[in-house]
Amino acid sequence: MRSKKIKTFYNTKQVLENDKTSNYSKSPLKPKLLLEYLKNKKLINNFSVTDDFRPFTKTDFKMAHHQNYVDDFFNGIGLCSSNSLAWSKQFAESVRYTNSSLYSAIRHSIVNPKQVSFSPTSGFHHAGPDRGRGFCTFSGQVIASLKIYNEFGLSGAYLDLDGHFGNSIEDSREFCKKLNKAVPPNFNINPEGYDSSYLANLATWLERTKYAILSNRIHYVVWCHGADSHADDNLGRQCNTEHWIACSTLFWKWVKEMDGLLGRPLPVSCALFGGYRDDDYNSVLSLHTGDFVECFKELLGVDVKYTIEVHPRQKIEYYDNTRLRRKRRSLDKKGR
Numbered sequence: 001m002r003s004k005k006i007k008t009f010y011n012t013k014q015v016l017e018n019d020k021t022s023n024y025s026k027s028p029l030k031p032k033l034l035l036e037y038l039k040n041k042k043l044i045n046n047f048s049v050t051d052d053f054r055p056f057t058k059t060d061f062k063m064a065h066h067q068n069y070v071d072d073f074f075n076g077i078g079l080c081s082s083n084s085l086a087w088s089k090q091f092a093e094s095v096r097y098t099n100s101s102l103y104s105a106i107r108h109s110i111v112n113p114k115q116v117s118f119s120p121t122s123g124f125h126h127a128g129p130d131r132g133r134g135f136c137t138f139s140g141q142v143i144a145s146l147k148i149y150n151e152f153g154l155s156g157a158y159l160d161l162d163g164h165f166g167n168s169i170e171d172s173r174e175f176c177k178k179l180n181k182a183v184p185p186n187f188n189i190n191p192e193g194y195d196s197s198y199l200a201n202l203a204t205w206l207e208r209t210k211y212a213i214l215s216n217r218i219h220y221v222v223w224c225h226g227a228d229s230h231a232d233d234n235l236g237r238q239c240n241t242e243h244w245i246a247c248s249t250l251f252w253k254w255v256k257e258m259d260g261l262l263g264r265p266l267p268v269s270c271a272l273f274g275g276y277r278d279d280d281y282n283s284v285l286s287l288h289t290g291d292f293v294e295c296f297k298e299l300l301g302v303d304v305k306y307t308i309e310v311h312p313r314q315k316i317e318y319y320d321n322t323r324l325r326r327k328r329r330s331l332d333k334k335g336r
C-alpha cells in the first residue's frame, strides 16, 4: 500500500523572496506560490512537507560543472548571469536549496518507495557543465543522479515534459563519466508532437521504460511535468489542457501498473520545471495542481475535490487597453 501523502521537500530558503529584479522567469518564486495555492484550495493536507535537508555545497556542484563556473556563480562575477537571471546573494543561496531539494526527493523515493516524493523546483535542465542557460543555473538532475548512483548503484529515468528539450543531461555526458550509468542513454525522455501525438509519444516511452525497469536497467523515475508544454503558456505550444492532464492520467496509471508488475512500489519523485504565463500565473499553478490530483486519483486512491482553472490566453488584452487609452485621451481633450 502506498502512503496517501506526498512527501514534499520545501525550505523557504529555496525561494527568491522580494525579487525586485525584472526577471522574466517566476520560477524562483514558484515553490512558494504553489504551496500557497494548494493551501487556498484546501489540498495542502495531502502533502507532508519537510524542510529537513541540507543545502548543497560547492563540492556538490563541481560534480557536474567546471570549477571556474561554480566559483564565478557564487562570487557573483563572470558567468554568474549565464542563466539569464539577475544575480543576487539570496538567489545564489536559493539554488543550493533547490538542487538539494531535487536530490532529497529522489533519494527519499528510493529509501521510502511507498511514498511519492515531490521537489517543488525548476531551473535545472538547460544548464551545462561550463555555464547556466535559459533560466537554469546548475544541472540538478545530473548531480542528483550521480549522487544516487554513487550511493546506491541505481540508475534513473527522467520524464521531462517541459515544453523545451532538457539538454542538460545530454550535454553533461562527456564531462561526467558516470552519467551514462546514472541516467542511461535514451532515458532523458522528452516527448515530442502535439496533443494526441504527444500523448502517444509519451505512451511509447512509458512502454520502453516499463521493459527497462522489468529488466533491471532502470530503478527509479522522475516525473517533470512542466507547465510550459501547455499551448497557452508564453513559451509553450504542445498540449491543450485536456491533453496536458491526459499525460498526467497516463503517467500515474502507469505507475500503478508498474507497482503491480513489480510487486512493490516503484520509486517515483516529481518536480515542477517550466511555466511562464504572464497574463494569468494561476493557470500555471492550476496545471501543476491538476497533475497532483491525477496522482491522488489514479495512484494513491485519495478522493480530492478540485476543478482545473486554466484560462485561455487573453490575446486581445493589449488591443483593448490601447483602445481604452485612446478613448480616455479623446475624452480628456473634449473636457479641456
Ligand SMILES: [Zn+2]
Residues within 6 Å of the ligand: 162, 163, 164, 226, 228, 274, 275
Ligand atoms: Zn521550458
